[in-house]
Amino acid sequence: MTDAELLALTETAQQRNDEYATALKSFHESLKSGSTPTQAERDALRDKWDALVVAGDALG
Amino acid sequence: MPRAARRRLIALAVVGGVIVVVAWLLWIGYFKRNAIADSWLIRQAAYDAYTPVVAARRRHELDDATFWAAEVRAHQITPLLNLLDQLADERTAHPYSIFAAYRYHHVRGEAIATLEQLQNFRDALPSTRATT
Numbered sequence: 001m002t003d004a005e006l007l008a009l010t011e012t013a014q015q016r017n018d019e020y021a022t023a024l025k026s027f028h029e030s031l032k033s034g035s036t037p038t039q040a041e042r043d044a045l046r047d048k049w050d051a052l053v054v055a056g057d058a059l060g
Numbered sequence: 061m062p063r064a065a066r067r068r069l070i071a072l073a074v075v076g077g078v079i080v081v082v083a084w085l086l087w088i089g090y091f092k093r094n095a096i097a098d099s100w101l102i103r104q105a106a107y108d109a110y111t112p113v114v115a116a117r118r119r120h121e122l123d124d125a126t127f128w129a130a131e132v133r134a135h136q137i138t139p140l141l142n143l144l145d146q147l148a149d150e151r152t153a154h155p156y157s158i159f160a161a162y163r164y165h166h167v168r169g170e171a172i173a174t175l176e177q178l179q180n181f182r183d184a185l186p187s188t189r190a191t192t
Contacts, residue, residue, distance in 0.1 A: 010118045017111055024104060031097050036152075046142055049103065053134045056114040060127055 009058045016055040020048040084158065095148035095164055102171050103141050109178040110134050116185050130181040133174055140171040 001009075023045045030037040037045075061069075113130045116122045122130075144167050151157075151164040 013114055013118065017114065020107060024107060027100055028104075031094075031100060036096055037100075042145060045103070046145065049107070049141065050138060052107075052110070052114075053131075053138055056110070056117070056134060057131055059114065059117045060124065060131065 006059075009055070013052075013055040013059055016048070016052040020045075020052045023048045095151035096145075098168070099141070099144045099148040102144065102168070102175060106134075106137050106141060106175055106178060109175065109182040112182050112185055112187065113178075116187060119187075121186055126181065126184075130178065133178040133181065137171060137174040137178060140167060140174060143167050144171050 023041070027037050027041060027045050030041065110130075113122070113127070113134075117127050144164070147160070147164040147167055150160045154160040
């Protein structure tokens with residue numbers, strides 16, 4: 001793997017990480033306010049977790 | 061049937077019934093929690109354990125064997141988290157169902173066991189050891 005490829009994968013992993021963290025925060029806020037997160041929010045959180053694990057995989 | 065034997069049988073049935081009802085209430089009480097919030101906490105813990113592993117890999121601090129072993133745990137916990145999420149819905153929709161409670165608790169146990177393995181990788185990271 002070239003340095004450029006590694007850098008691109010690293011940036012992708014960081015981006016997926018940030019996206020998941022944002023979705024997680026929104027989820028937390030919903031729960032804290034006493035409401036149940038919507039199905040769309042929950043699906044989004046699930047998808048973002050999956051994407052984070054895939055991005056982690058690619059780093060190997 | 062002799063009267064004494066009948067009384068004993070009735071007493072036994074009443075005591076048995078009371079035990080069943082109390083056990084059911086304890087079961088419901090034990091599992092009566094916000095399952096959606098609970099499954100969220102497990103998901104967050106997985107994130108808190110996995111992210112440092114990915115970051116360490118980016119910094120080339122992890123050898124292949126350790127990284128892939130941690131990745132396997134991340135892949136194992138993913139379907140468990142998703143299933144737990146679905147079961148949390150079922151648990152919320154049927155708060156007095158012993159079957160929904162059992163299914164949720166069973167998968168929760170598996171998810172937590174896998175989570176602990178993932179956390180072990182996080183705790184063994186050089187950067188984590190340095191800060192603890």
